[in-house]
Amino acid sequence: MSDSSSTEVLVAILRTEIAGLAPGDRLPSSRDLIARHGVGPVTVSRAIAQLAAEGVVVTRPGSGTYVSARRPRHVDEASDTSWQAVALAGRGQDPVTGLVEADGPADSPQAGTIALHGGYLHEGLQPARALGAALARAARRPDAWHRAPVAGLAPLRAIFARQAGTGVDPEDVLVTGGGQGALSMLFRAIAAPGGPVLVESPTYPGALAAARAAGLRPVPVPMDGDGIRPDLLADAFAMTGARLLYCQPTFHNPTGAVLSAERRRQVVDVTRAAGAFLIEDDFARHLGHGRTVPRPLVADDRDGTVVHLTSLTKPASPSLRIGAVIARGPVMQRLQGMRLVDDFFTARPLQEAAVELVSTPAWDRHLRALSSALRDRCAVLADALARELPDWTLAHVPAGGLHLWLRLPATLTEAAVAGAARAHGVAVNAGRRYFPAEPPAAHLRLGFAAAADPAELTEAVRRLAAATRRPS
Incomplete structure (x- = not known):
């Protein structure tokens, strides 16, 4: 032996x-x-x-x-975590569980599955070479690993201020580690637990989860093709006493709608009259399809009503976790205080890399190429849907963003279509989780940025048509 x-x-x-x-x-x-x-x-x-x-x-x-006084558990021994149910009982239902489970493991679809879900660019659309070069240059800076200021590096704050438009100063900018964490911080900083927060209906599920995690109660405000309705917004403020509105005025997720020029002024005026804050989630600032993108709401706000949120993550890479909050007045001091409690500051090497990236001609070239690619992909997906699934209702073809929003025929349910699509090798986002209350109808959100190429989008729609003809 x-x-x-x-x-x-x-x-x-x-x-x-x-x-x-x-x-x-x-x-x-x-x-x-x-x-x-x-x-x-x-x-x-x-x-x-x-x-x-x-x-x-x-x-x-x-x-x-x-x-040993404390023997380890063997691999074949079943663990018993049932005690946690008692310990967590006082916390209430986890607001994030539904977000995680709604569409399955979005980060690791099965091999051969075409991704029409998620909200990030395919690797082929990311500026990988420019990102690598920017990170390498940033790493060579002698102070790259020094502690960063709480509000962020001055050059990066100046970049975000210029992006927001005239009237915004670098002192109004707080650099954050991406958009989602910043959104969570904003909900906790501005609204008191237990209070209402007004949201567009439908809206971004991550915002709903962050609001609920902060102890807030999302209240839906209907929208149409021109964005959130100011008349119903005024009614919602009056009925709920809310002091916070969360909205996405430009290339709204999931519908792709752009708040019309007239409504942009009205929405800010209604919010100001209610003595409330407006969180402007401008995640899609760099995701236009070639047309002029409207000015952010914060650019024309002089009273500190608008708190602006933006990010470089969507147009660059999921791992470039760099964003910014623009705010004026006491709310900025509160946000900086919360930053000290949460994580002190955003990692300096990543901030330095972001400065290097967006300060080069390569960034402008990338944005132009991305705009063209997204426009082409959007058209390919919309054309394929019209051809293969004409009874699925596409309200409009958006002028920016990463998604199409479709209403399903009354004979189909989201769960059945999503399950059949998965069985046919297509990952989609069911629409229910985008509504803060009961959805008015069955919807799907289909993305056109995560697939490998336009040909995959055409093939995905062919599979969807087959899946709905022969549901699995």
Whole structure:
């Protein structure tokens, strides 16, 4: 028998014997084990070392080997975490569970699945070479690993201020680690737990989850093709007493709608009259399809009503977790205080890389190429849907963003279509989770940025048509 086999046999025997001992009991000496089991001293030494590494025993030089006071759980032993249900009972239902489970493991679809879900660019659309070069240049800076200011690097704050438009100063900018974390911070900073927050209906599920995690109660405000309706917004403020509105005025997720020029002024005026804040989620600022993108609401706000949120993540890469909040007045001091509590500051190397990236001609070239690619992909997906699934209602073809929003025929349900699509190798987002209350109809959100190429989009629609004809 080989030394390794002998060691495995002796380890198994000793485990059985140790199971009948109490913590602190002494094992037989090495000499006794050699004589009892007919093995060599090397085998005994290796077996004891393996058990000690696993935490089963502890060795005390000059004294012997003893059963560990806290024995590890074996792989085949079932864990019991039922006690956590009692400990977490006071916290209430987890607001994020539905977000995670609604569409399955979005980060790891099965091989061969075409991705029409999610909200990030395919690798082929990301500026990988420019990102790598920017990160390399940033790493060579002598102060790259120094502590960053709480509000962010001055050059990066200036970049975000220029992006927002005239009237915004770098001092109004707080650099954040992407948009989602910043959104969570805003909800906690502005509204009191238990209070209402007005949201467009439908809206971004991550915002609903963040609001609920902050203890807020999302209240839906209907929208149409021109965005949120100001008349119903005024009614919602009056009825709820809300002091916060969350909206996406430009290339709204999931519908792709753009708040009309007249309504942009009205929405800010209604919010100001209610003595409330307006969180402007401008995630799609760089995701236009070639047309002029409207000015952010914050650019024309002088009273601190609008708190602007933007990010470089969507147009660049999921791992470029760099965003910014633009705010004026006491709310900025509160946000900076929360930053100190949450994480002190955003990692400096990533901030330096962002400065390097957006300060080069390569960034402008990337945005132009991305705009063209998104426009082409959007048209391909919309044309394929009109051809293969004419009874699915597409309200409009958006002029920006990453998604199409479709209403399903009354004969179909979201769950059935999403399940059949998955069985046919297509991942989609069911529409229910985009509504803060009961949805008025069944919808799907189909993305055109995560697929490998336009041909995959055409193939995905062909599979969807087959799936709905023969639901699985």
